[in-house]
Every structure is written in structure tokens, then in C-alpha cells.
Amino acid sequence: MDCIFCKIIAGEIPCYKVYEDENVLAFLDLDPCADGHTLVIPKKHSDAFVEMAPEESGKLFEAVNKVSNQIMDKMENITGLTIGMNTYETAGQTVMHTHVHIFPRYEGDGGGT
Ligand code: 5GP
Numbered sequence: 001m002d003c004i005f006c007k008i009i010a011g012e013i014p015c016y017k018v019y020e021d022e023n024v025l026a027f028l029d030l031d032p033c034a035d036g037h038t039l040v041i042p043k044k045h046s047d048a049f050v051e052m053a054p055e056e057s058g059k060l061f062e063a064v065n066k067v068s069n070q071i072m073d074k075m076e077n078i079t080g081l082t083i084g085m086n087t088y089e090t091a092g093q094t095v096m097h098t099h100v101h102i103f104p105r106y107e108g109d110g111g112g113t
């Protein structure tokens, strides 16, 4: 399958890994919105979140919780996180392998939606 994230899981494309378990891999985004911008992906390919089996999405979000706490603990001056998913091209999804974005937020960084 011609999927960039499946190639990262297979070790065919390098990444900066921040978390891994049996079902999930997390690594730094190549084009970060902020230092520490992390992607959390299921090892089993699905094009988009709504196509995952519910029990698989549960495992994905357990890992999102762990990685979020890892980022909050490790990064200095961080006071929040943006956690989100683009689902399908209309919503801005560019890589068709389910992924969750987590990126650090800082007091007064101009964010907030
Ligand atoms: P999307 O726009 O689909 O929600 O997010 C895809 C994300 O994947 C983008 O933030 C982009 O920077 C990141 N990305 C695309 N290709 C690669 C890659 O080869 N390695 C890594 N680490 N991130 C990638």
C-alpha cells in the first residue's frame, strides 16, 4: 500500500518516535505547528477515523492520553494542548491514514478557537 504512515510504521521512512505500543505509534510532525507537535497513529491502517473499529479507536485514544501527559510533563512553560483530527480532505486531511495531532500551547500564544 502506498501510505506514508504505513511506511513509517514499517521503518521504511524514518521518524522521531516519542511513544510506541502494540497498537499505536507516536512521532513528531515533520512540519510542526509548535515545538513538540506530535502525531499519534494506529498501526492498523484505516483511511480516516470514522472508518476505524470502535475498539481500535479506544486504544488510539488511550495512547493519545498517555502522549498528552508525556508532553505536558516534559515540555517547559506549556500550559495547554490542542488535540485534534482532520477527517477527509474537506476538513484538511492530507495523509489518508488516521492520525491525531497533539501540539503544545503556551500562555498568550494567540490560540483558542
Ligand atoms: P493532516 O493535514 O492530514 O491532518 O496532517 C498530516 C500531517 O502529517 C501534517 O502535519 C504533515 O506535516 C505530517 N507529515 C506528512 N508527511 C510526513 C512524514 O513523512 N513524516 C512526518 N513525521 N510527518 C509527516
Ligand code: ZN
Pocket (backbone or CB within 6 Å): 003, 004, 005, 006, 007, 045, 046, 096, 097
Ligand atoms: Zn497507512
